[in-house]
Amino acid sequence: MRHLTLMRHAKAKQPSGDMTDHQRPLNKRGVRQAEAMAHVLQRWQALEGKMCVSTAVRTRQTFDVIEAQHLERKLDSHVLLDDALYTFEGEALLEWLKALPTSIERVLLIGHNPALVELAHWLNEEAPTSLPTGSVLHFTLPDTPWHALEKGSAELAGGLMPETASYALFKRRAAEPPSTNSDTASRLHEALTYQFERVKALKPGVMAGVDPEFLHQYRVSLRRSRAMLESLRAITKVPGLKKRLKQLKQHASATSDLRDLDVFLEELNHTEPPLSASAQQRLRQWLQDCQRAEHTALCQQLNAPGYLEALEEWQRWLVSETCEQALATLSSKRIQAVLDERLVRHHEDVAALSLDSPDEAFHELRKGVKRIRYLADLHPTTSKALLAGLKQRQRLLGGHQDLCVRQAWLEAFNVSKEGTPEERQECARWQAALEAQKQTLRKKVLALKPLASG
Known part of the structure; x- marks a missing residue:
């Protein structure tokens, strides 16, 4: 069985001045969201496999905050920063997923909407229709190569928003x-x-x-x-x-x-x-x-x-x-x-x-x-x-x-x-x-x- 965890980046600041979308950093609420979800990812063992992160500032900072909550283990040696994940199209994300090596069994992907929602629905049509900032979805998939993934073949094992993981x-x-x-x-x-x-x-x-x-x-x-x-x-x-x-x-x-x-x-x-x-x-x-x-x-x-x-x-x-x-x-x-x-x-x-x-x-x-x-x-x-x-x-x-x-x-x-x-x-x-x-x-x-x- 394979495991795929999709996480949308935490809350980010709106662009100002010459700032591009790619450069948008997390705001204070986003930092708190990422801190809360670090415990969820740890519980779901999502940090034990391959961690793949969009190169956008807000996704990288989301990962950095998560890593800071787990000082007993250095995570950055296991992370892949990939420009291909800075996409808002589900088809592009699916193409990237199918290109993963067969040897990888557990993947955490930190990316962007609407690409994540579109991919989630391709995997399982009962997946939520929205994915607020900082939220995660955990799927289990058949033990077949990533390139052989079929539409609707995933089981939705869990999903959480920051507001259900942190009372604060x-x-x-x-x-x-x-x-x-x-x-x-x-x-x-x-x-x-x-x-x-x-x-x-x-x-x-x-x-x-x-x-x-x-x-x-x-x-x-x-x-x-x-x-x-x-x-x-x-x-x-x-x-x-x-x-x-x-x-x-x-x-x-x-x-x-x-x-x-x-x-x-x-x-x-x-x-x-x-x-x-x-x-x-x-x-x-x-x-x-x-x-x-x-x-x-x-x-x-x-x-x-x-x-x-x-x-x-x-x-x-x-x-x-x-x-x-x-x-x-x-x-x-x-x-x-x-x-x-x-x-x-x-x-x-x-x-x-x-x-x-x-x-x-x-x-x-x-x-x-x-x-x-x-x-x-x-x-x-x-x-x-x-x-x-x-x-x-x-x-x-x-x-x-x-x-x-x-x-x-x-x-x-x-x-x-x-x-x-x-x-x-x-x-x-x-x-x-x-x-x-x-x-x-x-x-x-x-x-x-x-x-x-x-």
């Missing part, structure tokens, strides 16, 4: 949060609609799985929606709302293990764990295998008919008369009453804790703080002191939860018996050491003072 790029073009100047009912409806649209918009990035921040923001939107609807349910009876809440909880729960793995692996990348090099490598590889399995399972769920139907039901409910009537009963006074009630319950929960309380009790406290904060964010007159106090508690309890997660995955690694007995003993010692850190955080939680809602 996605965020720059995402819709702005709604204004908080409207009345209570309108403000809540706008907030619910905004979070619903966020869930839909974040899904491609979640499924791409390149930047874990997409998954984190996806979970935030689900939880914010659930917290707002739970508050609505606490104020008034709403037909069908219980089902919506159950669906939101299921969607969020399906992402929990993957998010925990993302956080643990990120921690391993930035903090030296108390493990030998062999134990670190074995643990990291096992966690990455678990991460891939969890991501595959999540993608299957996100593409399942039941998930898509639930989204459609959610959207219909948001524009229904039932939703409108329920929101009409809201007022700042009622939201404040729910907020006060939850703060009282939170303070009672803190007072009931001890250093010997189970981890689950601290976990439930953390989830409760998040719901209070989402509700406080929605209330227009919430004091800055309350919001700051809630955020501080979230960080404290989140740190405790992260330690619990690491312990759980270390225990799972040992149970799997993937490592040697010595490596498993190292992980067990680390697992025990984390308990002391948890006790330190527990003392800080128990020392928390009550928060004022006003």
Whole structure:
């Protein structure tokens, strides 16, 4: 099987003065696009074969930025700069492709539109009709000589835009949060609609799985929606709302293990764990295998008919008369009453804790703080002191939860018996050491003072 990856150059400046099209350099956004796509190309093994680049400045700079992201391997010795790739005609690109030596099995081509789109459609008529700057398409082809390629013989194995590979790029073009100047009912409806649209918009990035921040923001939107609807349910009876809440909880729960793995692996990348090099490598590889399995399972769920139907039901409910009537009963006074009630319950929960309380009790406290904060964010007159106090508690309890997660995955690694007995003993010692850190955080939680809602 042969592999062909087509990449359009990243965003370039418009020509000015005597500058020719060939001389156009990347702009700042183009540099960020190329940086983001370097990780995609690495994951797809596109940098392991022959890399062929148009001689235009913007394509060469796209490659240079990609190379700079992979300092452990010198790529320029494997790159071919070819004037023939500075073309906007698909037929010319196809002719160039068919002239490749049979010995080459994997090709990355960085070029220009519309030539790339025309070639992609010749290879597979289901290929996208557009290829934005910085985007890539990955094709698998029959194991026949390049000159024997036939129309429609390629399989489209994948395609990504920079905005689905990098949350930072996605965020720059995402819709702005709604204004908080409207009345209570309108403000809540706008907030619910905004979070619903966020869930839909974040899904491609979640499924791409390149930047874990997409998954984190996806979970935030689900939880914010659930917290707002739970508050609505606490104020008034709403037909069908219980089902919506159950669906939101299921969607969020399906992402929990993957998010925990993302956080643990990120921690391993930035903090030296108390493990030998062999134990670190074995643990990291096992966690990455678990991460891939969890991501595959999540993608299957996100593409399942039941998930898509639930989204459609959610959207219909948001524009229904039932939703409108329920929101009409809201007022700042009622939201404040729910907020006060939850703060009282939170303070009672803190007072009931001890250093010997189970981890689950601290976990439930953390989830409760998040719901209070989402509700406080929605209330227009919430004091800055309350919001700051809630955020501080979230960080404290989140740190405790992260330690619990690491312990759980270390225990799972040992149970799997993937490592040697010595490596498993190292992980067990680390697992025990984390308990002391948890006790330190527990003392800080128990020392928390009550928060004022006003």
